[in-house]
Amino acid sequence: MPNSQHLLNEHGELTRRYFLGLSAAAVAGLGIGEAGAAPAPRQQEALTRLEYLTHSENFRNFGRGNPPPHTLPADKRREVGMDRETWQLEVVPDPETDAKVDSPLSRERGTALTWNDLMALAREHAVCYLHVMTCLNVADPCGMGLWEGVPLRVVVWKARPVGNIRRVFYHGYHNDDPKQLFQSSLPFGRVLEDPPGEPPVILCYKLNGQWLSPERGGPVRMLVPDAYGFKSVKWLNRVVLSNLFHANDTYAGGNNDIDTWLKTFARFLSYPKTARAGQPLPVTGLAQVGIAGLSAVQAWLHPAGAPLPADDPYLTKGDWKPAELLGPPAQWGGGLPEGKLPLGFDPKTGKPKEWPMRFALAHWAALLPGVPAGTYALRCRTIDVAGHAQPMPRPFPKSGQNPVHRVQVQIEG
Template sequence: MNRSDFLDEHFELTRRHFLKAGVVSLAAAELTSIGQAEEKPPAPAPSPLKRAKPPKAGVRPEPYFTPTQDFQDVSRGRPLPHSLPEEKKTEVGLTRETWRLEVLSDPDHPAKLGRQFTKADGTAFDFPALLRLAEKHAVRFPKVMTCLNLGCPLGMGLWEGVPLRELIWLTAPRENLRRVFYYGYHNDDPAQMFRSSLPVGRVLEDPPGLPPVILCYKLNGEWLDAERGGPVRVVVPEHYGFKSIKWLTHLYLTNLPAANDTYAEQNNDVDSPLKTFAATLSFPREIKTGDEILASGYAQVGVAGLSKVQVWIESEAQPHAQDDPYFTTAPWTDAQLLPAPDKWTGLEGGRVPAGTYGFDDHGVPKAWPLRLTNAHWAGRLPALPPGEYTFRCRSVDERGHGQPMPRPFRKSGYAAIEAIRFKVTE
């Protein structure tokens, strides 16, 4: 399945919603991605609900569970480790047969451990050892992978692996263990190393409602390939992608009191978890007086959950108050959160396997929308007189915070409210 199939899925969901709501004719709903909506002049749509190109802003169109080849990539490396020839991958441990993971005490801030796992003494973890742990401890959960500073999620996956804490307990830790830091293969060049870290408390104990941090070896039921960070990567459920290091080679148990992430040195908030926000995926290309306005889009569900998506159209002739930068007093109206898909695209047979975190044994979500994933929304707005307008959407989390609150700062994760300007003509 490719990205354009997502729009078929998205438009089918919204078509059902609008027809059920009594919109008999969808001629006014010639929807397009917001990127196309901003092009001038707009190209005429040959048919309603036309398949669109990926947007220039907001979120990228993808199926609910993104096929491996369709994930967006922001990997680091010169050359990118996944682009290495197979012989080189074999040599440096980027295949399942040759992968090795060292688990060590930080020599600069040592934690007291009963044992370490090293290549030098032949005890480093290999892939068969990881799978032996998986026989008893494997977990699987859905998570959207996204970058701290981008408004376009990179892809939605069903990730499977072994909780990181299972390896930590095998070191028989005794004391002076406050954090875990880790990094992956970086072309044997210290200047290219990209490192992340976590408090050991997060690794050993999961906050309510969150899956564990895992050493991941499968994505959407298939072995993790090199481009997605295989053979093994870290996946931290509630965090942005920089915490989920690819091509994992080293874990250090440390007495450091604070983060030593590479991103911390680049003016980013490395402890900020995934935010909730909404974005527009489709909007009419042409709006005439008397046309009902049908819009739809996507919401990223962060750690605070999602209670609703709201929409609002501001008239340029009557602009909103200038002293309300986040539009908290604007006359927002509720859009409709659409139900979970009937078929889970991107997975074998379109079904979520039994035993997946957040789903029952029949593959049905226990709640909707699920935290750390995505959801569709659709909105109907009344016809407008001729003029110039701005369309906006926002999320409201389960604690009542409207986007971009409660963390509006860019360095703690993207959550800006979009502004789509348009005209209504006679």
């Protein structure tokens, strides 16, 4: 179960409205009150903190560096370009291949992109979109944000690439120690053109309407919307255009699939660890919406000692019950100021054009039928838009953690 309290706070009102929408008989004894009743003090406290977007300081943090670059003193960050006044970005050809670039953006030439240059481009080209940040090797999302930046291709074109380019690799500040280098890469085509319906790769400088903090990768990080967090390199300062035919990500050395897309999966956020026999069980959770989209969430309560369906490693034959996918929140939160609507939102209504949105989080809830006394395994899973049940069609952890989430519930007589 995710241990970040902010996710619970973001989740509470949506699920409370769901349960209050059920019949009085269905919600009797659940402790959530009658429809229209004032919430209990603990519920009210959670509602006042309710937000869908994660505040910058509340993201679960993963990173590298000794020391971690964001912990450097302010004067050192200014010295190494981790400050808006001193930041520069190089876009150069790979010297080890025959990539052809007519006007490299480089420190040596005095043509590197500066913060002021980026802000000038932002006045015409800035975009923002919702994106859930998730670590490839961790089953819970790190946080959900509204990210703003300039499409990488806009800056790449300023370097005037000519030919012999197949790969773009990039890295950020790494304490000037080659052993600490953390590098990721993308196909050149993904930088230049977005798949239908997908946002662009961006040079990101804002999170939830605020300048990107050093801890979140500021002043500028890469943001790859369809990928896990290792592609969205922090403290970005160098982009290399290469004729290399294969990826050369640092993560590849860790036996990871570095060409994977975000997966769709469900996780529990709240469930009764104990309940009375015959009492309906309210369960709620979140779902990460990956490249495959999301059409449904299901839950299954199974006696812990009973055998599972034979020859069914991914539990496709379980007695899965439908959960309710909840709509977008009324309040987005996260310290978000008024301003430009994200990609995928209707400018007339200010609401998402579709829900759930890919590469974002959705919330869900279910009221499961009561069961006899005993110990039970409670599971949840997603169904994507093609009908694949989690963890399919990509069940292997090297391409992202998406096991069926399992918790234990004790039913007392």
